[in-house]
Amino acid sequence: MAAVQGSIVDAKDEADIKTEPAADGFGNNHANDAGVLSASPGSSAAAGNNKPAAGAPEDQQTLLAVLQFLRKNKLSESAEILRREAGLPEEVLDPKGADSAGSGLGSGADIDGGDASALLSRVTITAAGGAKAPTKAAGEDQPDVNVVLSAYSQQGDPALYEVYYSGLKKFIESVLDCHRAELSQVFYPLFVHMYLELVYNNHEAEAKAFFEKFSGDQECYYEEDLRILSSLTKKEHMRGNETLLDFRTSKFVLRISRDSYQLLKRHLQERQNNQIWNIIQEHLYIDIFDGMPRSKSQIDAMSGSLAGEAKREANKAKVYYGLLKEPEIELPLDDEDEEAENEEGKPKKKKPKKDSTGSKSKKQDPNAPSQTRIPLPELKDSDKLDKIMYMKESTKRIRLGPDNLPSICFYTFLNAYQGLTAVDVTDDSSLIAGGFADSTVRVWSVTPKKLRKVKTASDLNLIDKESDDVLERIMDDKTASESKCLYGHSGPVYGISFSPDRNYLLSCSEDGTVRLWSLLTFTCLVGYKGHNYPVWDTQFSPYGYYFISGGHDRVARLWATDHHQPLRIFAGHLADVTCTRFHPNANYMATGSSDRTIRLWDVLTGNCVRIFTGHKGPIHALAFSPNGKFLASGATDGRVLLWDIGHGLMVGELKGHTECIYSLRFSRDGEILGSGSMDNTVRLWDAMKAFDDLETDDFTAATGHIHLQDNSQELLLGTYMTKSTPVVHLHFTRRNLLLAAGAYNP
Amino acid sequence: MSAPKTIPKDAQVMIQILKDMGVTEYEPRVINQMLEFTYRYVTTIIEDAKIYASHAKKSAVDADDIKLAIQCRMDQSFTSPPPRDFLLEAARQKNQTPLPLIKPYTGPRLPPDRYCLTAPNYRLKSIQKKVCSSSSPPTPEPVEPVCSLTSDPSVWSSGTPSVQSVSSKVGTPVSLTGQRFTVQIPPPSQTATTKTTASPAVSNVLINPSLIGSKNILITTNMVAQNAGGDALKRKLEDDDDYDAL
Numbered sequence: 004m005a006a007v008q009g010s011i012v013d014a015k016d017e018a019d020i021k022t023e024p025a026a027d028g029f030g031n032n033h034a035n036d037a038g039v040l041s042a043s044p045g046s047s048a049a050a051g052n053n054k055p056a057a058g059a060p061e062d063q064q065t066l067l068a069v070l071q072f073l074r075k076n077k078l079s080e081s082a083e084i085l086r087r088e089a090g091l092p093e094e095v096l097d098p099k100g101a102d103s104a105g106s107g108l109g110s111g112a113d114i115d116g117g118d119a120s121a122l123l124s125r126v127t128i129t130a131a132g133g134a135k136a137p138t139k140a141a142g143e144d145q146p147d148v149n150v151v152l153s154a155y156s157q158q159g160d161p162a163l164y165e166v167y168y169s170g171l172k173k174f175i176e177s178v179l180d181c182h183r184a185e186l187s188q189v190f191y192p193l194f195v196h197m198y199l200e201l202v203y204n205n206h207e208a209e210a211k212a213f214f215e216k217f218s219g220d221q222e223c224y225y226e227e228d229l230r231i232l233s234s235l236t237k238k239e240h241m242r243g244n245e246t247l248l249d250f251r252t253s254k255f256v257l258r259i260s261r262d263s264y265q266l267l268k269r270h271l272q273e274r275q276n277n278q279i280w281n282i283i284q285e286h287l288y289i290d291i292f293d294g295m296p297r298s299k300s301q302i303d304a305m306s307g308s309l310a311g312e313a314k315r316e317a318n319k320a321k322v323y324y325g326l327l328k329e330p331e332i333e334l335p336l337d338d339e340d341e342e343a344e345n346e347e348g349k350p351k352k353k354k355p356k357k358d359s360t361g362s363k364s365k366k367q368d369p370n371a372p373s374q375t376r377i378p379l380p381e382l383k384d385s386d387k388l389d390k391i392m393y394m395k396e397s398t399k400r401i402r403l404g405p406d407n408l409p410s411i412c413f414y415t416f417l418n419a420y421q422g423l424t425a426v427d428v429t430d431d432s433s434l435i436a437g438g439f440a441d442s443t444v445r446v447w448s449v450t451p452k453k454l455r456k457v458k459t460a461s462d463l464n465l466i467d468k469e470s471d472d473v474l475e476r477i478m479d480d481k482t483a484s485e486s487k488c489l490y491g492h493s494g495p496v497y498g499i500s501f502s503p504d505r506n507y508l509l510s511c512s513e514d515g516t517v518r519l520w521s522l523l524t525f526t527c528l529v530g531y532k533g534h535n536y537p538v539w540d541t542q543f544s545p546y547g548y549y550f551i552s553g554g555h556d557r558v559a560r561l562w563a564t565d566h567h568q569p570l571r572i573f574a575g576h577l578a579d580v581t582c583t584r585f586h587p588n589a590n591y592m593a594t595g596s597s598d599r600t601i602r603l604w605d606v607l608t609g610n611c612v613r614i615f616t617g618h619k620g621p622i623h624a625l626a627f628s629p630n631g632k633f634l635a636s637g638a639t640d641g642r643v644l645l646w647d648i649g650h651g652l653m654v655g656e657l658k659g660h661t662e663c664i665y666s667l668r669f670s671r672d673g674e675i676l677g678s679g680s681m682d683n684t685v686r687l688w689d690a691m692k693a694f695d696d697l698e699t700d701d702f703t704a705a706t707g708h709i710h711l712q713d714n715s716q717e718l719l720l721g722t723y724m725t726k727s728t729p730v731v732h733l734h735f736t737r738r739n740l741l742l743a744a745g746a747y748n749p
Numbered sequence: 750m751s752a753p754k755t756i757p758k759d760a761q762v763m764i765q766i767l768k769d770m771g772v773t774e775y776e777p778r779v780i781n782q783m784l785e786f787t788y789r790y791v792t793t794i795i796e797d798a799k800i801y802a803s804h805a806k807k808s809a810v811d812a813d814d815i816k817l818a819i820q821c822r823m824d825q826s827f828t829s830p831p832p833r834d835f836l837l838e839a840a841r842q843k844n845q846t847p848l849p850l851i852k853p854y855t856g857p858r859l860p861p862d863r864y865c866l867t868a869p870n871y872r873l874k875s876i877q878k879k880v881c882s883s884s885s886p887p888t889p890e891p892v893e894p895v896c897s898l899t900s901d902p903s904v905w906s907s908g909t910p911s912v913q914s915v916s917s918k919v920g921t922p923v924s925l926t927g928q929r930f931t932v933q934i935p936p937p938s939q940t941a942t943t944k945t946t947a948s949p950a951v952s953n954v955l956i957n958p959s960l961i962g963s964k965n966i967l968i969t970t971n972m973v974a975q976n977a978g979g980d981a982l983k984r985k986l987e988d989d990d991d992y993d994a995l
Contacts, residue, residue: 230770230771234769234770243823243827243829244829245829245830245832245833248832248833249832249833252833253833377848378848378849378850378851379851380851380853380858381851381853381854383854491866506857519859521857526867527866528857528859528865528866528867529859529860529864529865529866530866535830536830548851548858555830556830556831556836557830557833557836558836558840563849563858564858564859564860565858565859565860566849566860567860567861567864569843570843570846570848570849571840571843571844571848572836572839572840572843572844573840574833574836574837574839574840575837577833606848607848608844609840609843609844610844
């Protein structure tokens with residue numbers, strides 16, 4: 004293996020040929036890479052020998068680097084030859100040497116200019132990549148060089164990152180207007196990934212400089228993320244932050260039209276911009292669509308989440324958003340005596356509510372899931388009684404509309420000292436419960452009827468079980484009180500939910516458990532342990548028996564009251580799950596998260612069927628419309644977004660609140676949407692109009708382009724201010740009176 | 750509220766840290782809370798490091814000890830949630846099993862009793878020890894799982910006490926949660942009846958499915974008590990020692 008003392012041109016050609024496949028295949032074809040390099044140690048030696056011709060100090064470093072690489076790959080003969088040829092000293096095995104080789108290369112490459120340096124830098128970088136391998140193999144758990152090269156390895160020289168980024172900036176500013184908005188989407192993920200790479204490879208100073216120079220250019224809605232990033236300057240800081248680790252390993256999704264994409268690709272593949280191209284290939288997923296490039300406002304509407312937008316395939320699964328059929332219940336004759344205005348006591352057949360279930364009871368709604376898709380508890384007698392009450396109340400329901408706004412009754416929690424963390428009201432509005440930061444749960448009776456416990460077992464034996472009012476007799480009047488306090492949690496209670504049959508209450512807390520309380524004995528029955536981290540929200544299913552919870556461990560879980568372990572785990576969010584809501588048909592559930600996305604999950608399979616991006620802050624409120632077709636969401640950015648579940652698109656945006664929105668509720672027939680927020684107001688929006696004229700043509704469905712009308716002002720029906728009380732909960736009673744709750748905060 | 754002239758240096762540093770992290774609005778007591786946390790944390794770390802240094806027979810604490818102390822504390826207190834791939838894998842496995850079918854008419858749907866918190870968490874101790882056979886202290890009223898002791902002797906004195914029935918079934922519900930309350934109650938002979946008459950009635954009620962589901966909660970609890978009583982008899986010997994110690 005004679006060293007090739009050829010002319011510079013020859014050696015350069017060889018270097019050229021060798022590095023072409025290396026550079027192109029860098030991100031993708033590492034096996035080939037290492038193969039190429041190790042298969043031609045002669046040529047690498049040649050390349051190494053080429054260096055002295057170009058300049059002494061940097062080449063020394065390069066030589067050391069190449070030597071390291073050869074030694075690492077156990078090419079001892081070639082290593083010896085190289086060492087002898089280059090006249091390097093014996094002990095060059097110091098990993099730190101390789102490190103300084105890496106940084107030395109940087110300065111070296113900086114000095115030269117022109118095409119020769121470009122070629123040189125490519126070779127340098129390949130060698131640097133190889134040189135980095137020993138250090139990384141020492142530092143990480145992955146000794147495999149291929150894998151190391153493919154991981155967050157040095158894609159280029161740290162000092163050059165700024166150059167690459169500014170180059171890209173200049174290019175994008177020079178393209179046509181229509182493409183510029185789309186291509187600007189690339190800035191943020193590229194910036195974050197480059198910064199994280201610098202931090203990960205311990206180039207603290209360069210990382211700081213890079214951050215300072217370019218962080219100001221990013222979009223304003225990424226401000227929170229950037230602040231977190233700015234505090235992250237060392238590799239150790241990254242280790243505990245799961246969200247950032249997920250961000251590193253997951254691909255940021257961008258939607259770019261084909262023309263813009265071609266432009267970008269062409270620019271990046273020529274000349275030295277390969278580094279950015281590599282990063283893009285590795286960390287970004289570009290969803291290309293054919294059609295017109297999107298405008299800035301369209302892009303802004305959909306972007307903002309931690310993982311970019313949603314891929315179009317993610318929103319293509321079929322979702323059965325219809326409601327389940329109501330069971331046939333005959334109104335018994337004797338129940339009509341209280342209804343004075345009812346006509347001749349003719350037996351009412353089923354067609355009870357004029358509104359929801361309606362006349363299509365024979366035909367199966369094609370969009371509704373079958374009754375047996377998920378097992379649901381059967382209807383007990385008490386449930387049937389409840390349903391009858393429900394139907395009666397709904398006949399007295401007020402029809403709301405823009406000219407017929409609901410009255411709002413506000414329940415203010417006094418002396419809570421900012422400790423009120425959760426509120427829930429039963430469906431028939433008879434009980435209200437509050438969860439507090441001192442880990443207690445209190446239940447109050449809204450009606451004049453007091454709360455009573457069930458009698459003790461010995462007393463129960465004495466009552467007449469066959470009497471008609473046995474349900475009254477089992478109650479112990481000695482224990483009657485306005486409110487009952489439930490003790491058991493060991494941390495602030497962040498979520499409460501009543502069961503539909505009013506027998507149980509669920510509460511979830513920072514101690515990681517979800518507790519089931521009995522509302523007959525007012526004692527705790529079960530503690531469900533599964534999340535080991537704070538649980539932020541919980542909710543019973545509309546039919547009882549199942550409930551969901553979501554917490555800090557980034558998953559939501561589905562439980563049944565008689566299983567001590569969850570039945571389903573919904574994993575996929577990149578940050579905490581802050582809000583969990585069941586769909587009215589109990590077959591799907593929605594989760595809102597701190598990663599600023601909303602996901603819709605199928606309870607049967609546990610798959611994520613929809614991803615909705617567009618919020619610019621963590622989501623704290625979700626509400627399904629009563630007909631099951633639409634979802635409303637509120638976040639800390641103060642906007643309410645409306646989503647069409649069937650098509651998976653954003654259909655409306657309601658601007659008006661100035662602070663975080665903590666509660667959303669549709670009226671019983673879905674005509675009005677109420678939103679309550681930290682800015683001490685309740686706002687009512689015209690939901691009927693917002694969902695009314697939606698033409699979702701094929702193009703919109705296929706590409707996901709949305710045209711949002713800026714009609715928030717028209718849709719706003721009223722703003723109602725409280726004195727100084729943030730609105731934590733909203734609830735429409737069965738007759739469409741709006742109840743609101745919050746803690747007075749002077 | 751403007752800062753007084755002499756804020757301690759530590760507090761000034763903390764104010765600067767809060768500013769750097771972007772926290773602009775906070776109550777004044779937040780600084781004190783943050784400082785307290787800082788002092789406690791640093792003290793814990795340094796104390797741990799001293800222990801490690803002395804264990805390694807070093808005279809002075811050095812950086813390695815501190816690093817080890819920090820690492821151990823991190824694994825203990827400041828754990829982070831599991832990584833994403835682990836969660837996805839766990840979810841995939843969990844989601845493969847189909848949803849279990851729901852059995853109809855089973856009363857309150859709760860997990861098996863050992864996962865519930867419905868067992869009584871106290872037991873009673875009698876002042877006189879019965880010399881004869883079982884000598885197990887009489888059962889209190891274990892109805893309310895939270896220890897509200899509604900002992901109403903008047904209720905208990907109905908029916909004829911028979912030693913056999915007492916020994917066969919009635920035992921002390923042993924606490925399952927480890928908390929114990931001891932209560933002195935009037936002479937056991939009077940109260941030995943407890944559930945003799947009660948239980949048959951109770952079990953009858955259980956069988957009747959047409960009862961509204963709400964009542965079944967109580968009945969379940971009673972059943973628990975009975976089962977626990979059975980267990981207690983088996984462990985009678987050790988229990989007696991416990992009672993003596995108390």
